Amino acid sequence: RQQPQSFLEEPGANSHIKKVIGVVSGKGGVGKSLVTAMLAVTMRRREASVGVLDADITGPSMPQVFGLHEKAQGSEFGILPVETKSGIRVMSVNLLLEQEDAPVVWRGPVIGNTVKQFWTDVVWQDVDYLFVDMPPGTGDVPLTVFQSLPVDGIVVVASPQELVGMIVAKAVNMAKIMNIPIVGIVENMSYFQCPDCGKKVKIFGDSHVEENAAKYGLNVIGRIPIDPSLARQCDAGEVELFEGDYLEAAADAIEAL
Ligand code: ADP
Numbered sequence: 001r002q003q004p005q006s007f008l009e010e011p012g013a014n015s016h017i018k019k020v021i022g023v024v025s026g027k028g029g030v031g032k033s034l035v036t037a038m039l040a041v042t043m044r045r046r047e048a049s050v051g052v053l054d055a056d057i058t059g060p061s062m063p064q065v066f067g068l069h070e071k072a073q074g075s076e077f078g079i080l081p082v083e084t085k086s087g088i089r090v091m092s093v094n095l096l097l098e099q100e101d102a103p104v105v106w107r108g109p110v111i112g113n114t115v116k117q118f119w120t121d122v123v124w125q126d127v128d129y130l131f132v133d134m135p136p137g138t139g140d141v142p143l144t145v146f147q148s149l150p151v152d153g154i155v156v157v158a159s160p161q162e163l164v165g166m167i168v169a170k171a172v173n174m175a176k177i178m179n180i181p182i183v184g185i186v187e188n189m190s191y192f193q194c195p196d197c198g199k200k201v202k203i204f205g206d207s208h209v210e211e212n213a214a215k216y217g218l219n220v221i222g223r224i225p226i227d228p229s230l231a232r233q234c235d236a237g238e239v240e241l242f243e244g245d246y247l248e249a250a251a252d253a254i255e256a257l
Contacts, residue, residue: 012077012120014125015123015124017124018128019129020150021129021152022153023036023134023154023157024134024136024154024155024171025137025158026136026156029136030136030159030162032157033056035186035222036052036133037065037234039254040052040129040131041240041242042248042250043128043251043254045086048129049129050087050089050127050129052089052092052131052133053091053118053132054092054094054133055115055132055145057104058103058104058111059135060094062092062094062133063094063100064094065237065239067238070095071095075123077123078123079091079096079123084240108141111145112141112145112148116148119149138170138171138173142174146174152180153181153182155184156171157186158188161204163212168185169216183250184219184253185213185218185220186250187222187223189203189204190209190224191223191226192226203226221249221250222247222250223246230242230244
C-alpha cells in the first residue's frame, strides 16, 4: 500500500485492514458525514467487511447517523468498536464519552493522537474498507489527522457552490501534497427533485461539476440530490435503510483503487 511517509503503526490486535478511505470536504456542512455513512452502507450491501473511523473529533456524527446508543467497551485486546445493525464496526469519540453532548476542546496534536489510537488500539478485526470521516477543511487539524493514518485514497465531498470556488482546490491540493490518490468527487445537494412533478431543480445553479473536476484531473463519482427523507433517516439513526443508488459508481471506483 502507498503510505504517508514513515507510517509504521500497526492497526489494533488481530486487525487486518485492506483499504483506508478518507472522506474530506473543504468546509463543514456539505454532507461529508452523510457520504461517509452512505459509502459504508453501500459497501456493506456488497457484503464487504466495513469499518467507520470517526476522525471528526470535534463534530462526531457517526454514532448518531447509525443510531448507536451504547458505549464502546474495552477488552484485553483493546477497545471494541460498536457494531451497527448491518454489521458495520464504528469507532467515535462519542462512543467513549460519558456525556455525548460534552464538547471536545482538544488542540490539534491531541486530536491527532486520539485518531492514531483509533487505529492502533481498536480491535477492528478483518476489514476490507475502513471509511474515515475526516475533520472538515484544510487546516492544521485535518492535516494532523491525515498524518496519523495510512490513508489509501480520498473521496472529496463538495456542494455545487463550492465546486465553482477555491475551497475544493484546497482540499485537492492537500491530498496532492500528501501524495494520496483521490478516488473522485461526490457532489452533494446537486439538485432537488419535485416529489409532485418529478422535475429536477438545481437550487444552487449549475455547478459545471464535470468541467471543474476536469480542471483538477478528477472524476465525478457520485451525485446526491437534496433529499428530505435522507436527512430524516440520518437524524433518526437509520442511514442503513436509505434507498437509492447514488453511490454505486463511487463504490465501484473505491473497489478499483
Ligand atoms: P458535514 O459532515 O459535511 O458537516 P453532514 O453530513 O453532517 O455534513 O450534513 C449536514 C446536514 O445536512 C445534516 O443534517 C444532513 O442530514 C444534511 N444533509 C446532507 N446532505 C443532504 C442531502 N443530500 N439531502 C438532505 N439533507 C442532507
